[in-house]
Each structure stands twice: as structure tokens, then as C-alpha cells.
Amino acid sequence: MQRAHVLGGGAIQQNWLIDVLLDDRLAELVLRCDGRSTLAVSHSRAQEFALQRVAHAAGVTVAEPLWLCEDPAVIGAPFFVMKRVAGTAAAARVVRDTLLGGERATLAGRLGEQLARIHAIAPPEPELAFLPGPRTSPALDAIASNRALLDTLGAAPRPVLEWGLRWLERHAPARGEIVLCHHDFRTGNYMLDDDGITAILDWEFAGWGHRAEDLGWFCAACWRFGAAALEAGGVGSRDAFYAGYERASGVSVDPDAVTYWEVAAHVRWGVIALAQANRHLSGGEESLELALTSHLVPELEFEILELTSGEP
Amino acid sequence: MRLRPTGGELLAAARTVLRESLLPSTSSEDDRQALLAMARTMAVVENELEFEQPGRPDDLERLEAARVLLREKLLPRLPQDRRYDARLVAKAMAVAAAELRLGEALERTELAGLAALLDEPPQPAADVLALRGQVAALGARFAGRIRGGGFDPGTSGHAAAVAHLRATTHGALAVSNPAYLKARAPSTAPALPRV
Numbered sequence: 001m002q003r004a005h006v007l008g009g010g011a012i013q014q015n016w017l018i019d020v021l022l023d024d025r026l027a028e029l030v031l032r033c034d035g036r037s038t039l040a041v042s043h044s045r046a047q048e049f050a051l052q053r054v055a056h057a058a059g060v061t062v063a064e065p066l067w068l069c070e071d072p073a074v075i076g077a078p079f080f081v082m083k084r085v086a087g088t089a090a091a092a093r094v095v096r097d098t099l100l101g102g103e104r105a106t107l108a109g110r111l112g113e114q115l116a117r118i119h120a121i122a123p124p125e126p127e128l129a130f131l132p133g134p135r136t137s138p139a140l141d142a143i144a145s146n147r148a149l150l151d152t153l154g155a156a157p158r159p160v161l162e163w164g165l166r167w168l169e170r171h172a173p174a175r176g177e178i179v180l181c182h183h184d185f186r187t188g189n190y191m192l193d194d195d196g197i198t199a200i201l202d203w204e205f206a207g208w209g210h211r212a213e214d215l216g217w218f219c220a221a222c223w224r225f226g227a228a229a230l231e232a233g234g235v236g237s238r239d240a241f242y243a244g245y246e247r248a249s250g251v252s253v254d255p256d257a258v259t260y261w262e263v264a265a266h267v268r269w270g271v272i273a274l275a276q277a278n279r280h281l282s283g284g285e286e287s288l289e290l291a292l293t294s295h296l297v298p299e300l301e302f303e304i305l306e307l308t309s310g311e312p
Numbered sequence: 313m314r315l316r317p318t319g320g321e322l323l324a325a326a327r328t329v330l331r332e333s334l335l336p337s338t339s340s341e342d343d344r345q346a347l348l349a350m351a352r353t354m355a356v357v358e359n360e361l362e363f364e365q366p367g368r369p370d371d372l373e374r375l376e377a378a379r380v381l382l383r384e385k386l387l388p389r390l391p392q393d394r395r396y397d398a399r400l401v402a403k404a405m406a407v408a409a410a411e412l413r414l415g416e417a418l419e420r421t422e423l424a425g426l427a428a429l430l431d432e433p434p435q436p437a438a439d440v441l442a443l444r445g446q447v448a449a450l451g452a453r454f455a456g457r458i459r460g461g462g463f464d465p466g467t468s469g470h471a472a473a474v475a476h477l478r479a480t481t482h483g484a485l486a487v488s489n490p491a492y493l494k495a496r497a498p499s500t501a502p503a504l505p506r507v
Contacts, residue, residue, distance in 0.1 A: 157451035288325040298484035
């Protein structure tokens with residue numbers, strides 16, 4: 001080992017830049033291991049490694065995963081090593097700096113293609129046998145888990161989130177075709193260099209679901225980082241994003257299904273934001289940033305009411 | 313458990329950040345004094361919020377002036393890696409000021425709306441704490457009935473429920489992010505006093 005350097009961020013996971021000599025050749029790698037706190041809903045490093053391997057094999061642009069070590073005796077926690085990829089993921093920069101990511105007019109389409117490749121992975125997939133199948137349908141599962149999380153937070157009511165959940169229940173689509181969903185595919189979770197997309201990041205919430213889940217999450221108003229008019233993640237038009245997706249998947253996008261999952265996206269992010277603020281309130285973790293997270297929720301509630309008002 | 317930190321708690325957390333992150337990275341003595349004065353103003357408003365006193369216009373004005381000073385003068389002179397913290401502090405000051413200005417009136421309106429939706433007699437609240445308790449109690453019943461389908465389309469209360477949810481969301485945005493309200497719903501955004 002020639003050099004090791006920890007990267008910022010990630011209370012849940014830690015990333016280390018490492019330079020190692022392999023057969024006298026210098027290899028620039030990243031080591032990913034558990035941080036000081038773990039989140040019950042996120043995958044283990046071994047599972048993340050498997051997801052990244054399957055995605056890589058399916059032609060998704062990810063850092064190539066190399067080795068997994070599950071023995072905590074080696075460095076103190078399970079870890080895996082992947083090739084190092086250069087680029088920037090910071091959402092504010094990605095949206096503002098239009099020189100990033102190569103030809104901007106085609107970026108949304110290329111992101112749509114990436115998503116289509118992820119969705120080409122379908123069960124049964126032996127390497128992903130650890131992923132639970134949807135119990136009822138992706139939509140009803142999401143409603144149940146969001147209600148359960150809201151209820152654990154305590155008594156203070158959020159009528160608009162309940163309104164959104166009830167709307168989702170009344171409009172829930174049937175189970176439909178099940179594919180691998182990234183479940184956090186949005187601006188901020190892919191890396192760009194000057195020429196294009198260098199990696200799709202953060203596989204810790206991936207699981208079986210409905211393809212429109214990821215399309216809605218990517219396009220939701222809450223993930224445009226100030227560029228509201230660019231409906232595809234603040235980086236391009238919805239049409240270009242859908243076109244790239246359709247070209248690569250051969251499946252046409254159902255705009256109503258995407259709208260449904262945009263409502264679900266705002267509800268899910270609202271519930272998570274309250275859970276984060278709760279970590280501050282319940283005294284476990286005093287943080288101004290976490291405390292301010294609850295003040296994002298009215299924006300999400302506004303969008304929920306806008307999206308659900310036109311329909312019976 | 314409460315789901316939203318009050319303005320007073322936000323200011324308390326913001327003062328910690330100011331003391332532990334901003335102050336040590338300020339080299340100019342003038343800027344240090346400005347930050348210390350800012351912390352004192354925040355402490356005064358924190359007290360008013362904590363003891364449910366109406367905010368004195370002077371204090372609100374000082375808080376707003378301090379926020380502008382932080383964003384426009386002090387922030388650009390801070391090292392790059394502290395500017396995010398400074399933005400968080402400024403945001404907490406903005407939310408606390410809006411809560412002091414609007415909070416109680418918004419909660420009284422919300423309570424009246426909830427009572428009407430749930431066919432409850434109007435409940436005059438003795439003080440802000442009682443008001444908050446009543447909003448929470450009726451709000452929980454309202455939320456439970458929404459979940460059970462009691463305000464679905466076709467029910468008699470549906471239209472009134474939509475109107476109530478819109479009004480309370482606009483009110484919450486006026487505290488949490490007035491700029492968002494102005495951008496998304498310019499015609500309905502309440503005119504905010506400029507300090």
C-alpha cells in the first residue's frame with residue numbers, strides 16, 4: 001500500500017482512496033466500509049458489492065467492483081474495493097456547471113439509458129437472491145412502509161403527508177412487471193467528468209420494484225436543485241430523458257405512472273426528512289443541518305397538493 | 313414527540329455552530345465582534361420564543377439585520393469550508409424570525425379550520441402552549457380520518473379539507489421558505505414585511 005486517504009461525508013459508509021502496488025503496477029482504488037452508524041434499511045457492504053457487480057455486468061456505468069472482504073478481523077469492518085473513477089457528483093455543481101458531463105443537450109438522454117440498463121436486470125438473479133421480493137405490489141409496499149415510519153415518529157400529525165399517502169392508496173397501480181430499481185437515482189448520485197457520466201453511485205437502497213419508481217424519483221420537483229424548468233433532475237428535459245430510456249429499454253414510458261411515483265417521491269422524501277429531524281429532536285444527534293431538514297417538508301407538501309389536486 | 317424544532321431550538325443550535333465553527337475561523341477582530349453581537353441578538357430572540365412572548369419589533373429588526381450582515385458581509389470572508397455552516401445559521405435566523413412574526417396567528421387559523429372540519433365547537437386557547445396542544449390533538453384526528461378515507465372525493469368534507477390543507481401549507485411555507493412560495497404560487501403568497 002502506497003497511500004490511503006479518507007474521503008469526507010458518509011456517517012453510514014466510509015470511502016477511502018487507496019493507492020496500492022499490484023505486480024509492480026500502481027493501482028488507484030477506492031475502499032468502502034461501514035462507518036460509525038449503520039442504517040437498518042440500507043444494504044450491507046457484501047450486498048452492495050453484489051449489486052454493483054451485477055450492474056457492471058449489465059453494462060451500467062459504475063466503478064468496477066474488484067474484491068470483497070467480509071472478515072471484520074482484517075480492517076475492523078467488512079469492506080470492498082473498487083476501481084477509482086474521477087468526476088464530480090455534487091448536485092449544485094452538476095446543475096450549475098453546464099461544462100460538466102459532455103454535451104449537455106444529450107446528458108438527460110444518456111441518464112435515461114443508464115436507468116434502462118439497470119431496469120434490464122430482473123428476477124430471478126442468483127447473485128441478488130438476498131433482495132426481498134415485493135410483498136404485495138411496489139406501490140402498496142411503499143405506502144405501508146411510509147405509514148409505519150410516520151407512526152414511529154410520534155404524535156405530531158402531518159395531514160398533507162397522510163393526504164398524499166391516501167391518494168397513493170386510491171390510485172395504486174397493480175403489481176406489474178418487476179425489475180431492479182436503484183431507488184435513489186437522482187442528480188447528486190451520479191458522477192460526471194468533462195466528457196460524460198463516469199459512475200452511477202449509491203446502490204444502498206436498490207431493490208426489486210416498478211420501473212416508473214426510478215423515473216418518478218429522478219424527475220420529482222424536489223430533486224432539481226434550483227433548475228425547476230429542467231424537469232429531468234435539473235439537467236435536461238423530460239422528453240430527452242424519456243427518449244433515452246425508451247431507446248435503450250424498448251419500453252415506452254407511461255407518463256401517468258411516472259406522475260404517480262412523483263407523488264410517492266415527495267411523500268417518501270418528506271417522511272425521511274422528518275425522520276432525520278427527529279434524530280436531532282430526540283437528542284441522539286444534535287445538528288443544525290438535521291434540525292433544518294424538517295423545514296424542507298412544507299415544499300414537499302406543496303408539491304404533493306399540486307400533483308394530486310387535478311384528479312378525483 | 314414533536315416533529316418540528318421550534319424557532320428557539322433552531323436558534324440555539326445555530327448559536328452552537330456560530331461558536332464552534334464560524335468564530336474560530338474568523339481572523340479579523342471586527343468580524344469576531346460582529347459574530348458575538350449576532351449571538352447575543354439570537355439569544356434574546358431565543359428567549360422570547362421560548363417564553364412565548366410576542367417578538368418585540370426591535371429584536372426582529374436586529375435579527376434580520378444580523379442575518380443580512382452574515383450573508384452579505386461576513387460569509388464571503390469566511391474560509392470556503394465554513395460557508396455552508398454560515399448558510400445554515402442564516403437559514404435558522406430567517407425561520408426563527410418568521411415564526412416569531414407569524415407563528416401564533418397561523419396556529420390560531422389552523423385550529424379554527426380543524427375545528428370546523430371535525431365539527432368541533434371552536435376552542436379558544438388560553439395561551440400559545442395550549443393552542444399548540446389543541447392543534448396537535450385535532451390535527452392527529454384529522455390525519456387519522458384522512459388515512460381512513462373520511463375525506464375522500466365524494467365525501468361532504470372533501471372540498472373543505474383540500475382548502476384547509478392548501479392554506480396551512482402556504483402558512484408553513486411562509487415560515488420555512490417564503491421564496492419558494494413566491495416562486496411557486498406568486499398570487500397566493502402573503503406579502504411579507506420587509507425589514
